Amino acid sequence: MSTEASPGMITVEQVDAAATYPLRAQELRHGRPPEIDGDDAPYALHLAARLDGGEIVGVVRFHPRDCPWRQAEAPWQLRGMATDPRVRGLGAGRALVAEGLTRVVQRGADLVWCDARAAAVGFYERIGFTVVTGDYDLRPVGPHRGMVVELPIR
Ligand SMILES: CC(C)(COP(=O)(O)OP(=O)(O)OC[C@H]1O[C@@H](n2cnc3c(N)ncnc32)[C@H](O)[C@@H]1OP(=O)(O)O)[C@@H](O)C(=O)NCCC(=O)NCCS
Structure with a gap:
């Protein structure tokens, strides 16, 4: 999918895990290795947002994993969500998650969940997720909240 947005x-397109590492390293990992367990699993879905078909300015990963808080037939976890500060608020994050939800529904998912950083809870709410937990600490990042979105079953 695509959205018109200055600049x-x-x-949004599917990419190999390694293509997501520079932005992950810069915006999320802060000195920790950019790899996350399962990145190279065949079922892991990595998406990137490109600016004018070139530079990667947003990344996200989806993979099947039980949800700690909700029963579901086919739950997937969203991880590694980040956009470049230069494009924030312009719809790249929304476009990445929307494309990911469309693709995981096609693979049978009925729920997507994430550990949302406190500062990102408003973003996930804005794009359709619901908070289902109180605050919990995930080191070394800090406070998170559990969030989920239920998906239509195909
Ligand atoms: C959270 C993040 C991915 C949002 O990306 P983005 O590209 O700015 O998202 P979008 O522009 O698509 O925003 C979609 C909507 O959410 C809103 N929004 C974005 N970030 C928000 C936030 N932190 N709090 C509240 N609302 C937010 C936008 O204003 C927009 O609203 P609209 O529907 O009125 O247009 C980005 O700020 C980021 O990478 N943050 C640092 C890394 C991080 O915390 N990742 C999440 C880890 S759980």
């Missing part, structure tokens, strides 16, 4: 056109 350029954002498009």
Whole structure:
């Protein structure tokens, strides 16, 4: 999918895990290795948002994993969500998650969940997720909340 947004056109596509590492390292990992367990599993879905078909300005990963807080037939976890500060608020994050939800529904998912950083809870709420836990600490990052979105079953 694509959305028109100054300073350029954002498009979302599937990429290899390694393509997501520079932005992950810069915005999420802060000195820790960019790899996350399961990155190279065949069922892991990595998406990137490109600016004008070139530079990667947003990344996210989806993979099947039981949800700690909700029963579901086919739950998937969202991880590694980040956009470049230069494009924040322009729809790249929304476009990445929307494309991911469409693709995981096609693979049978009925729920997507995430450990949402406290500062990102408002973003996830804005794009359809619901808070289902209180605050919990995930070191070394800090406070998080559990969030879920239920998906239509195909
Ligand atoms: C959270 C993050 C991914 C949002 O990306 P983004 O590209 O700014 O998202 P979008 O522009 O698509 O925003 C979609 C909507 O959410 C809103 N929004 C974005 N970030 C928000 C936030 N932190 N709190 C509240 N609302 C937010 C936007 O204003 C927009 O609202 P609209 O529907 O009125 O247009 C980005 O700020 C980021 O990478 N943060 C640092 C890393 C991080 O915390 N990742 C999440 C880890 S759980």
